[in-house]
Amino acid sequence: MTLLQLMPDDAPGTVLLRTTDAATIAGELAGHGVELNHWPVRGPVAPEDDSDELLDRYRAEVGELCDRHGFRVVDVARLHPSDDPESAARAAKARTTFLEEHRHAENEVRFFAHGRGCFYLHLGDRVFATVCEAGDLLSVPAGTRHWFDMGTRPDFAAIRFFEEEDGWVGDFTADPLARSFPSLDELVAPAQRPAAR
Ligand SMILES: [Fe+2]
Numbered sequence: 001m002t003l004l005q006l007m008p009d010d011a012p013g014t015v016l017l018r019t020t021d022a023a024t025i026a027g028e029l030a031g032h033g034v035e036l037n038h039w040p041v042r043g044p045v046a047p048e049d050d051s052d053e054l055l056d057r058y059r060a061e062v063g064e065l066c067d068r069h070g071f072r073v074v075d076v077a078r079l080h081p082s083d084d085p086e087s088a089a090r091a092a093k094a095r096t097t098f099l100e101e102h103r104h105a106e107n108e109v110r111f112f113a114h115g116r117g118c119f120y121l122h123l124g125d126r127v128f129a130t131v132c133e134a135g136d137l138l139s140v141p142a143g144t145r146h147w148f149d150m151g152t153r154p155d156f157a158a159i160r161f162f163e164e165e166d167g168w169v170g171d172f173t174a175d176p177l178a179r180s181f182p183s184l185d186e187l188v189a190p191a192q193r194p195a196a197r
Helices: 022-030 051-057 059-069 085-097 176-180 184-188
Strands: 003-008 017-019 035-038 073-079 108-123 126-133 136-140 145-149 156-162
Touching: 003 022, 003 184, 017 022, 022 035, 022 126, 051 059, 051 073, 051 156, 059 108, 059 156, 108 184, 126 136, 126 184
Parallel strands: none
Antiparallel strands: 003 017, 003 126, 035 136, 073 156, 108 126, 108 136, 108 145, 108 156
């Protein structure tokens, strides 16, 4: 389920808002120019499924979005859980890259066809931890400070939209704040209950 947890940027342990209500999440984000929309999910995505076939499932939505916003490049970023040590190492490396705060010269637009990932949007003096799941289309404006956590066992397939071939380069802010905030795993973990006596 899509989740928003809002925290002050200087107090990661303080939860100002935590909600799974889609309208509330979209409204909070829209106030900062971030768009969260939803497309119908067209079936599960298995590791062996072809990425071109996956794109084809969403051809109508993808085409309409590209026409409307001038996206010229579309691809699929995906990782599936694996017990193979080499695959796990590659996933861990991919995770680390975008765990540090950065921004881009163009919008970061992602549609989750499968799995989930968390965008941490640093908007004003707050951090909006936004856990996206299958069906979510998130558009983060250019220049927005943010980081992304795919979790310790990445499992997602996201359609990515670009204006330029090389327009999506991370400009890292060197601000270490990302390390203080709860990870994706922590955000979605069931609430801890006191042990029964
Ligand atoms: Fe990014």
